[in-house]
Every structure is written in C-alpha cells, then in structure tokens.
C-alpha cells in the first residue's frame with residue numbers, strides 16, 4: 244500500500260471525525276517520520292509492512308476516540324512541544340490565554356509564581372520559557388503528572404521551574420508568591436457523565452471537581468491569601484457558566500480589580516483578581 248492509498252483508507256475509517264484528513268496525515272507523518280510536504284511529493288511511495296502495522300494500530304485507537312496527542316505522545320503548547328500521556332490532561336489552546344494574561348502582569352523580573360495543578364507542566368513551562376528570571380513552582384497531586392512535568396522541563400532545558408508534590412496548598416511555603424495561577428478541575432460529576440466528547444480518555448481527577456464543579460475553585464480562592472507576599476494576583480481558568488459564581492467568590496474573599504477574559508469562542512474563560520493584605 245502506498246501513502247496516498249493509506250490516507251484515503253484512513254480517511255474513510257475516520258469518516259465520523261471532523262478532523263479525519265488532519266488526523267490521518269498527522270499519524271502518517273509521525274510514524275514515517277516525514278514532513279507534511281513529503282506527503283505530497285512522495286505520495287506514491289510504498290509503506291513498509293512494519294510501518295503499516297503501527298499505522299493501522301494507531302488508526303484503530305483513533306477510530307475508538309483516543310485523542311491524537313495520546314497516540315503520538317506529544318502536544319504543542321505555546322511554542323513548546325510537550326510529552327503527554329493519559330496520566331495528564333492534554334493542554335488546551337484556550338489555556339494559552341491564561342499564559343498570555345499572566346505574562347501581561349509580570350512587571351518585574353523578580354516575580355515568583357505558583358502554579359497549582361500543573362499536569363504536563365504546560366503553564367509553568369510556557370511562563371518559564373518567556374522569562375528565565377521568573378521563579379516558578381508547579382505543583383500537582385499526581386506523582387505521574389509531576390514525573391511528566393519534570394521530564395518536559397529537562398527536555399526543554401528550562402531550569403527556573405521546580406515541581407513539587409502538593410495537595411493544593413498543603414506543601415507550599417507561605418508569603419512567597421506574587422502570582423498564583425491555576426487551571427483546576429471544574430466539571431461537575433454530572434457534566435462529566437453527560438459529556439459526549441472524548442474527555443473520558445483523560446484523567447478523571449484532572450477534570451472533575453465534586454458535585455457542583457466549583458469545589459476546587461472555591462477552595463483555591465479562599466485559601467490563596469496566606470501564600471501571597473504582601474499582595475498578589477490570582478488567575479483561575481473556569482467554564483463560562485461559572486463566571487458569576489467565580490466573580491462572587493473572588494469578591495467575598497476580599498479580592499479587588501476582578502476581571503474576566505474571553506476565549507476564542509468569545510466566552511469567559513479566565514478570571515483574575517488582586518489581593519492586598
């Protein structure tokens with residue numbers, strides 16, 4: 244079978260997917276280690292049996308709904324290529340807005356930043372890659388996630404991030420941070436159960452926060468005050484439906500200058516506020 248025939252076979256197998264063409268091309272380029280340009284110029288090239296076996300296995304997994312990032316074990320985030328596995332959430336393009344917003348606030352190179360729930364390390368590493376003077380601590384409750392985040396930091400040669408195990412603030416030094424940032428789990432159990440997308444491949448503990456979905460967000464906003472130096476900014480990613488609730492939680496916990504930022508679908512995705520102790 245040559246490249247063009249496999250691509251058309253794969254596209255038919257993936258006919259239920261909106262990204263059938265892209266997915267087939269990504270798998271082919273990944274397995275054959277060729278560029279997208281080569282797909283065009285070498286499309287009559289015969290695929291060796293050993294590669295066909297791998298390709299068909301990957302295609303089968305994709306047909307069952309497994310995200311491409313888990314199959315090829317990488318995801319681009321910010322300007323970084325991150326290793327990912329099913330132990331961590333696949334970093335979303337929308338989360339890059341969170342990184343942008345934090346960078347807009349980083350006024351002094353001495354800023355120290357705490358990221359809660361780092362997963363693959365995406366947010367911490369993106370921030371670290373933009374400013375080597377920032378001091379960043381990324382935390383997670385998942386030891387597997389921390390191993391992956393550390394692996395990504397080493398691979399990218401980013402030395403200004405430290406990853407530590409912590410159940411939210413449990414192992415965090417107090418009065419140390421100018422900025423705290425978090426993309427927490429924010430789905431309710433019911434939302435997760437009713438979701439029709441392929442999020443079931445991702446870690447439940449990265450997605451679900453109790454019965455209402457707001458539990459982790461509320462806990463983080465309520466408890467963040469002790470960890471700021473004399474004042475600081477808290478950035479939280481959330482679902483657009485939670486905007487009013489998140490605003491109120493910020494307000495009830497003495498935050499001021501509370502702002503929500505929209506994502507690429509024009510829905511509120513991030514809320515941040517300032518606390519002066």
Ligand SMILES: C[S@@+](CC[C@H](N)C(=O)[O-])C[C@H]1O[C@@H](n2cnc3c(N)ncnc32)[C@H](O)[C@@H]1O
Pocket residue numbers: 331332333334335338359360361362363364365366382383384385388409410411426427428429448449450
């Ligand atoms: C929505 S994911 C975000 C991952 C990553 N920051 C990103 O944006 O791609 C939430 C992360 O919070 C972590 N987490 C869940 N409960 C936690 C807890 N009690 N303490 C620390 N981290 C927790 C999960 O393991 C997961 O990595």
